[in-house]
Amino acid sequence: MTALEVRNLHKRYGRQIAVDDVSFTVEEGEIFGIIGPNGAGKTTTVESIAGLRTPDSGSIRVLGLDPIKDRAEVRERLGVQLQESSFPDAIKVAEALDLYSSFYRDPADWRELMELLGLTEKRDTRYKALSGGQKQRLSIALALVGGPRIAILDELTTGLDPQARRDTWSLIERVRDTGVTILLVTHFMDEAERLSDRIAVIDGGRVAAVDTPAGLIARSSPVQQVRFRVSQPLDTSVLTRLPDVTDVEITEGRWLVTGRGQLLSSVAGALARAQVVAEDLRVDQRNLDDAFVAFTGRAPQSPESSERKGA
Amino acid sequence: MPALLKMVKVETRLFLRDSATVMFGVLFPAGLLLVLGSIPALKESSPETGGLRSIDIWAPTALVFGMVMIAVQHVPAVIATYRERGILRRLSTTPAPPRRVLLAQMIVAFASVVVSAALMIFLAWAVLDIAPPERPLEFLAAFVVGYAALLGIGMISAAVARTSSAANQIGTLLFVALMFFGGAFLPRTLMPDVLREAGESVPPGLQALTAAWSAEAGEITATAGGRPFWLQIAIMAGIAVAGSAIAAKLFRWE
Numbered sequence: 244m245t246a247l248e249v250r251n252l253h254k255r256y257g258r259q260i261a262v263d264d265v266s267f268t269v270e271e272g273e274i275f276g277i278i279g280p281n282g283a284g285k286t287t288t289v290e291s292i293a294g295l296r297t298p299d300s301g302s303i304r305v306l307g308l309d310p311i312k313d314r315a316e317v318r319e320r321l322g323v324q325l326q327e328s329s330f331p332d333a334i335k336v337a338e339a340l341d342l343y344s345s346f347y348r349d350p351a352d353w354r355e356l357m358e359l360l361g362l363t364e365k366r367d368t369r370y371k372a373l374s375g376g377q378k379q380r381l382s383i384a385l386a387l388v389g390g391p392r393i394a395i396l397d398e399l400t401t402g403l404d405p406q407a408r409r410d411t412w413s414l415i416e417r418v419r420d421t422g423v424t425i426l427l428v429t430h431f432m433d434e435a436e437r438l439s440d441r442i443a444v445i446d447g448g449r450v451a452a453v454d455t456p457a458g459l460i461a462r463s464s465p466v467q468q469v470r471f472r473v474s475q476p477l478d479t480s481v482l483t484r485l486p487d488v489t490d491v492e493i494t495e496g497r498w499l500v501t502g503r504g505q506l507l508s509s510v511a512g513a514l515a516r517a518q519v520v521a522e523d524l525r526v527d528q529r530n531l532d533d534a535f536v537a538f539t540g541r542a543p544q545s546p547e548s549s550e551r552k553g554a
Numbered sequence: 555m556p557a558l559l560k561m562v563k564v565e566t567r568l569f570l571r572d573s574a575t576v577m578f579g580v581l582f583p584a585g586l587l588l589v590l591g592s593i594p595a596l597k598e599s600s601p602e603t604g605g606l607r608s609i610d611i612w613a614p615t616a617l618v619f620g621m622v623m624i625a626v627q628h629v630p631a632v633i634a635t636y637r638e639r640g641i642l643r644r645l646s647t648t649p650a651p652p653r654r655v656l657l658a659q660m661i662v663a664f665a666s667v668v669v670s671a672a673l674m675i676f677l678a679w680a681v682l683d684i685a686p687p688e689r690p691l692e693f694l695a696a697f698v699v700g701y702a703a704l705l706g707i708g709m710i711s712a713a714v715a716r717t718s719s720a721a722n723q724i725g726t727l728l729f730v731a732l733m734f735f736g737g738a739f740l741p742r743t744l745m746p747d748v749l750r751e752a753g754e755s756v757p758p759g760l761q762a763l764t765a766a767w768s769a770e771a772g773e774i775t776a777t778a779g780g781r782p783f784w785l786q787i788a789i790m791a792g793i794a795v796a797g798s799a800i801a802a803k804l805f806r807w808e
Contacts, residue, residue, distance in 0.1 A: 293647050315649055323647040328640035333571040338564050345560045346650040369571075389648065 246271040246393050246424040247292065251301035254287050261287040263448030274425045276439030280541050284448040285428050286326060289395050293323050306392060319348055322391030324382045326398050332371035336362050336381055339370065340388055347389035360384045360414065376407035387418065397428040412437055432531040432543045444538045451538040460529050463537035467506045470499050471521035481517050485509045561658040569662050575628050580666050583620035584674040587613060591682040611743060611771045613684050614763045618736040620670040621758050625704035626732065627725035629663045630712035634721030637808065646807040660705055667701055685768065693766035695787055700758025703790040706797020707757060713801040736760050742775045750777045755789050762786040
């Protein structure tokens with residue numbers, strides 16, 4: 244079943260077009276990632292889904308409901324963790340969870356959530372005194388306290404240290420395992436690649452591509468490269484005649500084989516047949532960073548640089 | 555209803571954890587009155603005022619001090635901070651209706667002022683021998699309606715101020731203006747008639763409070779062509795309704 248459907252979403256602020264034309268659908272139980280450069284329209288898109296913005300044109304359906312017209316019903320079923328949102332400094336963890344659970348018709352057990360997110364020890368700590376990671380976990384807990392069918396998580400791990408980021412990722416996977424559909428907005432490629440079943444790349448207010456992480460990587464760059472040294476002399480024709488190989492270069496004893504498809508296994512097979520041992524074998528693994536560059540023409544931000552910015 | 559109660563409970567706790575507001579809004583009026591009451595000159599009865607002491611006439615002003623503090627400074631600052639920090643925005647993504655957020659704030663603000671007033675009236679009686687309000691029902695009406703009028707004005711600021719510093723600036727301005735008419739800087743007995751008349755229509759309606767507290771003091775501070783008590787109350791009610799309606803109209807989450 245379709246959890247979320249965005250069709251030709253368009254939103255402008257004055258003359259500035261924030262979202263030009265965005266369409267995608269998210270199936271139930273999926274973790275769907277949205278990546279894109281700053282200002283690409285990611286946040287406006289999710290804010291429109293959450294009913295915080297009224298689209299200028301296009302339609303949005305959350306479990307078949309319109310976020311503006313069926314505002315109350317959508318709010319019951321959609322959990323939100325947004326950027327630029329916060330909680331009162333003096334509120335304690337347990338109070339916030341208890342209070343937010345009172346907003347919903349059929350809330351989740353907030354004590355269980357507190358346990359799941361590792362906040363039980365901090366139940367009597369004021370929001371202000373929590374670390375960045377704890378605040379983020381509380382924010383996630385509060386997005387889930389209403390027992391939502393869909394959760395929007397916007398820039399989930401910004402400002403977290405590497406360990407906290409990995410902890411948060413496994414937590415998100417556990418949440419998905421409980422059947423919650425997750426819409427994940429991020430500018431961290433490792434996060435999107437690790438968590439998402441499918442990813443939409445948004446650039447300049449439009450969807451540049453929607454695919455699985457592996458699909459995006461393959462589409463962005465079909466070319467693969469394998470490097471190695473050989474233990475004994477070898478004729479290049481052993482490799483150049485392989486259908487997957489397009490080019491072979493040898494510089495100072497280092498072989499660089501360029502090709503496509505199942506390049507690595509073709510090369511390894513040919514070498515084995517020639518009874519040559521490849522040393523120092525390396526595959527140039529393309530990742531989502533490369534795909535991001537290919538689709539947007541810009542380099543993604545690294546977690547390190549944005550952590551420094553957030554500190 | 556239990557949901558509103560829960561929010562009131564949490565907001566009350568947050569209020570009590572804010573020690574500056576508790577000090578200034580709740581305890582300060584009583585403290586101020588006790589300090590002024592310890593000045594001998596203010597405790598001498600004067601034949602000009604029919605044997606009343608200055609402190610007797612001034613007591614309602616101390617009460618107004620706490621009311622104004624909470625209604626136009628504290629409440630708008632809390633809501634503007636909620637807006638500035640995205641707390642309102644976060645709330646707006648939940649099924650909690652906006653009026654619950656505002657209502658909870660108003661209930662807490664009202665309760666704190668009731669405590670402040672009760673404490674002040676008790677200490678005024680116990681320590682300074684100032685008699686409690688002579689006409690309790692009318693005093694209660696003047697207090698509740700006058701406070702609602704103050705909150706109505708405070709809520710307009712709360713509805714639109716984007717940042718806590720903006721709310722604080724508006725609040726300070728309102729505080730000075732309202733306390734001027736509230737007799738904090740110049741005792742009402744010394745004000746020219748035109749200011750005193752204007753003061754009858756300025757929330758929370760000091761003249762009505764004074765008259766309900768002590769008829770004698772009320773006569774001294776009343777203007778020659780003073781409006782009847784219930785008309786003053788009606789004006790305050792009008793301001794309360796208009797203020798709340800404007801605030802509800804202008805309210806923004808972000």
